[in-house]
Amino acid sequence: MPHEERLSKAVWDVLAEQGLERLTIRAVAAAAGCTTGLVMHRFPNRRALLRHARQLLHETTKARVETLEAAAASPRAALRAILHQGLALDPQTVAESTVWLGFLAAAVADEELTDLHRVNSRAWRTRVGRLVETCGPPQDPATVTVALIAMVEGAAAFAAADPSAYPPAVQEAMLDSALAAFGLSEDPGGRR
Amino acid sequence: MPHEERLSKAVWDVLAEQGLERLTIRAVAAAAGCTTGLVMHRFPNRRALLRHARQLLHETTKARVETLEAAAASPRAALRAILHQGLALDPQTVAESTVWLGFLAAAVADEELTDLHRVNSRAWRTRVGRLVETCGPPQDPATVTVALIAMVEGAAAFAAADPSAYPPAVQEAMLDSALAAFGLSEDPGGRR
DNA sequence: CTGGTACCGTAACAGTTGTTACGAGACGGA
DNA sequence: TCCGTCTCGTAACAACTGTTACGGTACCAG
16 A cells, blocks of 8 residues: 555544544654654645545545446446445444545635535536436436435434434435435335 | 623634634634633633534524524424525525534544534434424434435535535525425425 | 722743654665 | 665754733722
């Protein structure tokens, strides 16, 4: 694993475990098992490090989503699968949601992080939108798309901040109920 | 306006305009038009200041929600009204959503902020849940409640980070479409 | 006018921050 | 073996952090 990737994953660890306020160069270096010298040799400054970590997070989830989409038996199965992976269902995805929230909060003060968020977020919206269109819901596909991605991201945020109040079963029931309500269930007929 | 309240609103301003990373005592004092002396005289430390600001945000939105709920003509109108106020539709609510995200990100490193978030968030969920039950949706009320609050919070987050991609019309269409899909539209019949 | 008290601005403290500079050491070709 | 280069740990820098201590000043009872 190249050092840039290792450092970016260290950024995720610190962001997930210690939060944005303690996301310092030294904390990242400690999490990566090196010193600040290596970090500053690989990245010109702290913001560049954050941007690389943000982009790597996007590419990781993108690869996972593409795998799920390719393996799905039908468009509706693919839609459910990629929305399902966006929920916070286990320690891994809980951490991812926390990290995503951290980057979003950090973007307030960093215009380049904001741009990165918008590009990635719009790509995600477009991907889900294409799938929703293929599934052919009764309502406007664009509106349904916004409803679905907002719901998943919101549920992941709530679950990351209060896991016991949003256990996996609750999140999954929410997703399936919404898909059924929008006429996008896997079993034909629209009701579940 | 008492000084505690003025300082807490200054915390919001800094959080909305400069982000969590620049949320320092000095920045808050500057936003409030005073010095660090006054801040530290009113609050024992920085975390107590953040907690007060977090709680005041909750109480402000709670008061607004109660007003809307009392003024609504029907349970369904009340449900739509209080979900609608949670969206990020104008600079005021966009800032509120940004501040809410900032507190959520800050809660990762602050257990007391986490507790505050959970208490407030569960109260919000309970309030919406009661209203959903009263409206009597076809599906399980608890599941519909989670879907609605997650969707609104997620939409507010997306809109705060990328306002032009989530204009008010899009957010409102999303909300109305979801209420219709769950059989909770204001006009009887369930479809819109 | 006098004394005291509560408020809060000023200035300092030690610790931490991002960033820079320097040097040791590993590695590889000649 | 020797020398250059590339990597990265060490240590330092100024700026900034939360917090504390001190001093002045406004206010008010007597």
